[in-house]
Amino acid sequence: FTLLGGLLLSLLVCALIYFSLLSWHSAEREILRGLKNKEFFVEYQPVIDAKTLKITGLEALLRWQHPIEGRIPPEIFIGYAETQGLIVELTQHMMSMVATDAHQLQHAFPEKSKLSINISPHHMNRVSFHDDVLNFIEALPENAFQVIFEITERGMIDTEGALREFNWLRFHNIEIAIDDFGTGHSALIYLEKFTLDYLKIDRGFVMSIDQKTLIAPVLDTVLKLTEELKLKTVAEGVETELQSQYLRNHGVTYLQGYLYSKPLGISVLMNFIRDFNEKDATYQI
Numbered sequence: 001f002t003l004l005g006g007l008l009l010s011l012l013v014c015a016l017i018y019f020s021l022l023s024w025h026s027a028e029r030e031i032l033r034g035l036k037n038k039e040f041f042v043e044y045q046p047v048i049d050a051k052t053l054k055i056t057g058l059e060a061l062l063r064w065q066h067p068i069e070g071r072i073p074p075e076i077f078i079g080y081a082e083t084q085g086l087i088v089e090l091t092q093h094m095m096s097m098v099a100t101d102a103h104q105l106q107h108a109f110p111e112k113s114k115l116s117i118n119i120s121p122h123h124m125n126r127v128s129f130h131d132d133v134l135n136f137i138e139a140l141p142e143n144a145f146q147v148i149f150e151i152t153e154r155g156m157i158d159t160e161g162a163l164r165e166f167n168w169l170r171f172h173n174i175e176i177a178i179d180d181f182g183t184g185h186s187a188l189i190y191l192e193k194f195t196l197d198y199l200k201i202d203r204g205f206v207m208s209i210d211q212k213t214l215i216a217p218v219l220d221t222v223l224k225l226t227e228e229l230k231l232k233t234v235a236e237g238v239e240t241e242l243q244s245q246y247l248r249n250h251g252v253t254y255l256q257g258y259l260y261s262k263p264l265g266i267s268v269l270m271n272f273i274r275d276f277n278e279k280d281a282t283y284q285i
């Protein structure tokens with residue numbers, strides 16, 4: 001009985017290893033197939049000005065609707081694409097979809113608004129990076145958006161290379177945001193070395209506001225520092241009114257999170273932005 005059990009167990013383990021290898025191996029083919037099949041699309045999460053409580057910007061987030069697996073989270077397929085070099089193809093595709101949407105989205109805003117996209121540090125090292133960026137900028141409607149590139153500090157190991165790319169981007173009038181600030185390694189080094197426009201404060205810090213976790217005092221330090229350095233801040237993952245109040249009282253520049261809106265598809269976004277921005281402002285500070 002135990003022998004049979006052992007046999008079954010090892011069979012099961014073998015099957016598990018086999019399937020994970022198989023899926024790992026075919027993930028590259030799957031992404032390429034998905035690209036061909038137009039399974040990728042973009043959602044946009046509104047970014048709110050902390051003073052006026054109006055939507056003044058959008059963050060583009062890539063989505064994959066797999067025909068069998070359903071929605072695959074970007075953390076999974078982006079991470080895989082980064083190790084396989086497919087991040088270039090994925091980002092080119094994302095940029096072209098965003099540029100197309102932008103021609104429509106510009107009409108939801110009475111004035112120039114902000115358009116953020118996430119850029120993998122792995123892409124910045126690729127030969128095609130400058131061409132990819134210039135093609136994107138040229139495909140956007142003229143003067144409608146201030147483009148922001150969000151770059152995570154995770155994976156940004158080559159500091160000299162990153163510094164050079166940041167300068168090139170800013171020369172082309174693209175603003176730089178450090179994404180998920182506080183989750184990477186040696187975070188504070190970047191503040192000193194780079195000329196940055198925004199720090200995006202990770203959701204973990206925002207959660208610490210009403211959960212009173214140990215890192216709560218770190219948030220206050222970060223906010224004091226950004227004020228000193230004259231860096232604009234975006235708080236990520238704002239879910240409660242309490243968090244919003246706290247962040248606004250402590251000088252955060254922009255708010256983003258489910259309290260205001262989840263990432264939305266282009267079809268509902270236009271009306272959402274208009275309705276949101278037309279709301280009566282009397283109860284707002």
Ligand code: C2E
Binds near residue numbers: 074075256
């Ligand atoms: P991120 O850039 O930090 O994006 C914010 C993530 O937090 C998004 O998850 C968003 O849906 C989620 N979020 C926003 N507000 C809230 C909230 O109030 N509560 C909670 N629980 N979550 C909230 P998403 O779309 O799953 O994206 C995950 C990450 O994948 C992104 O983190 C970004 O690093 C990466 N990613 C997404 N699209 C792209 C892309 O086109 N290119 C690259 N390189 N990375 C991308």
Ligand code: MG
Binds near residue numbers: 059118150179
């Ligand atoms: Mg981001």
Ligand code: MG
Binds near residue numbers: 179180200236
């Ligand atoms: Mg982020």
Ligand code: MG
Binds near residue numbers: 180202203236
């Ligand atoms: Mg994040």
